[in-house]
Amino acid sequence: MKMGRGRTSRIRRRKLFRSSVSRGVNESHKPEFIELKKWLKDRKFEDTNLIPACFPGTGRGLMSKTSLQEGQVIISLPESCLLTTDTVIRSYLGAYIAKWRPPPSPLLALCTFLVSEKHAGDQSVWKPYLEILPKAYTCPVCLEPEVVKLFPQPLRAKAEEQRARVREFFSSSRGFFSSLQPLFSEAVGSIFSYRALLWAWCTVNTRAVYVKQRQRRDFSAEPDTCALAPYLDLLNHSPRVQVEAAFNEETRCYEIRTASSCRKHEEVFICYGPHDNQRLLLEYGFVSIHNPHACVYVSEDILVKYLPSTDKQMNKKISILKDHDFIENLTFGWDGPSWRLLTALKLLCLEAEEFTCWKKVLLGEIISDTNEKTSLDIAQKICHYFIEETNAVLQKVSHMKDEEVASTNQLTLVETLWTEELKILQASALILNSLQTPFR
Numbered sequence: 001m002k003m004g005r006g007r008t009s010r011i012r013r014r015k016l017f018r019s020s021v022s023r024g025v026n027e028s029h030k031p032e033f034i035e036l037k038k039w040l041k042d043r044k045f046e047d048t049n050l051i052p053a054c055f056p057g058t059g060r061g062l063m064s065k066t067s068l069q070e071g072q073v074i075i076s077l078p079e080s081c082l083l084t085t086d087t088v089i090r091s092y093l094g095a096y097i098a099k100w101r102p103p104p105s106p107l108l109a110l111c112t113f114l115v116s117e118k119h120a121g122d123q124s125v126w127k128p129y130l131e132i133l134p135k136a137y138t139c140p141v142c143l144e145p146e147v148v149k150l151f152p153q154p155l156r157a158k159a160e161e162q163r164a165r166v167r168e169f170f171s172s173s174r175g176f177f178s179s180l181q182p183l184f185s186e187a188v189g190s191i192f193s194y195r196a197l198l199w200a201w202c203t204v205n206t207r208a209v210y211v212k213q214r215q216r217r218d219f220s221a222e223p224d225t226c227a228l229a230p231y232l233d234l235l236n237h238s239p240r241v242q243v244e245a246a247f248n249e250e251t252r253c254y255e256i257r258t259a260s261s262c263r264k265h266e267e268v269f270i271c272y273g274p275h276d277n278q279r280l281l282l283e284y285g286f287v288s289i290h291n292p293h294a295c296v297y298v299s300e301d302i303l304v305k306y307l308p309s310t311d312k313q314m315n316k317k318i319s320i321l322k323d324h325d326f327i328e329n330l331t332f333g334w335d336g337p338s339w340r341l342l343t344a345l346k347l348l349c350l351e352a353e354e355f356t357c358w359k360k361v362l363l364g365e366i367i368s369d370t371n372e373k374t375s376l377d378i379a380q381k382i383c384h385y386f387i388e389e390t391n392a393v394l395q396k397v398s399h400m401k402d403e404e405v406a407s408t409n410q411l412t413l414v415e416t417l418w419t420e421e422l423k424i425l426q427a428s429a430l431i432l433n434s435l436q437t438p439f440r
């Protein structure tokens with residue numbers, strides 16, 4: 001097909017591009033959404049702005065029915081639709097929670113309620129909501145160990161910590177689950193299994209909104225701030241939108257006001273926070289393409305690996321960086337090496353006779369051309385090392401996909417993370433090249 005060059009064809013092409021990027025397939029006719037809408041209507045919520053839809057790239061989400069203006073409240077969900085610890089305390093679980101010592105955490109109360117209501121099936125008044133919840137999650141704690149081993153180092157450590165935390169959450173909750181036996185005809189061990197608790201934990205962690213509850217004696221001292229918000233929790237994340245979201249004490253509704261406009265039939269996004277991709281994967285189980293907050297982390301070992309091993313002041317320099325909180329969060333981003341990374345490198349590259357100037361380096365002063373050049377050269381070497389490492393991992397992932405060593409979806413997730421990191425490193429290498437030019 002021949003592409004036109006005129007204004008009309010440009011507009012047509014732009015429209016086509018827009019529709020292929022963001023157009024979703026309406027899912028409001030699906031039985032689970034019809035049931036959910038009825039359930040919400042009984043609780044005095046009717047949506048005029050949004051409809052459930054499936055989108056290329058982001059999956060299931062909400063689509064605008066009409067165009068949405070900046071500053072408009074896009075959704076206002078009444079308190080009666082929210083699932084909070086208050087819901088749990090008012091339920092058949094309330095008396096058991098009040099009796100249990102030490103008091104269970106608010107998170108355990110929510111997870112127990114979810115597992116118990118899921119088990120109740122048709123008998124649960126929450127069934128229409130439970131039916132639309134994902135059956136499985138992609139947070140690191142749910143991924144196969146072969147896939148977690150492919151993560152970049154800082155994320156791998158956090159993923160292992162997450163797995164240990166959820167295991168501990170399960171083992172420390174078993175006594176409480178046993179105390180619930182009078183409520184069930186089946187053995188509680190089979191209802192409150194590790195799998196069931198993991199599902200509930202991921203549901204709360206990936207979907208809950210912040211609603212501060214009053215402190216209750218029935219619960220441990222952990223903050224009680226999570227609420228599940230049916231339907232509203234179908235909104236996907238975009239790092240490029242701004243929203244105001246909070247529980248409105250006057251209207252007694254959880255409200256989201258958008259600061260970005262949205263065209264009719266486009267996906268409506270909220271922002272979960274200015275998170276980089278490693279954090280999005282850790283907490284929500286996905287990676288955002290072209291995420292402006294995405295970055296590649298440089299650890300202390302990598303810094304040291306590229307510095308001269310003959311430097312007698314190296315240990316002192318490293319401890320200065322640690323004392324001044326300059327050893328963590330050293331990154332490459334879309335704009336090149338971060339200011340923190342370059343500053344740390346400048347300090348580490350100080351010549352013996354410049355060492356007394358270390359405070360000036362931390363304040364952002366230029367010490368010498370040699371110091372500027374050496375630190376940029378090392379940043380470039382680290383960047384190239386990361387590019388090679390990233391390419392090697394991407395090749396390994398591709399082989400694993402061919403050989404079906406692990407789930408393809410999980411391998412694609414980790415592949416997307418590394419592909420985004422590669423793009424950042426390539427952009428950084430170019431920027432570093434231009435920064436090095438004056439010193440050549």
Ligand SMILES: C[S@@+](CC[C@H](N)C(=O)[O-])C[C@H]1O[C@@H](n2cnc3c(N)ncnc32)[C@H](O)[C@@H]1O
Pocket residue numbers: 057058059060061134206207233234235236237238283284285286287288
């Ligand atoms: C609050 S839910 C949003 C609705 C969810 N997509 C659903 O179908 O139920 C959060 C989850 O949605 C997915 N998600 C959110 N934003 C996304 C995005 N930009 N791209 C891909 N997945 C996204 C992730 O799985 C995340 O854990």
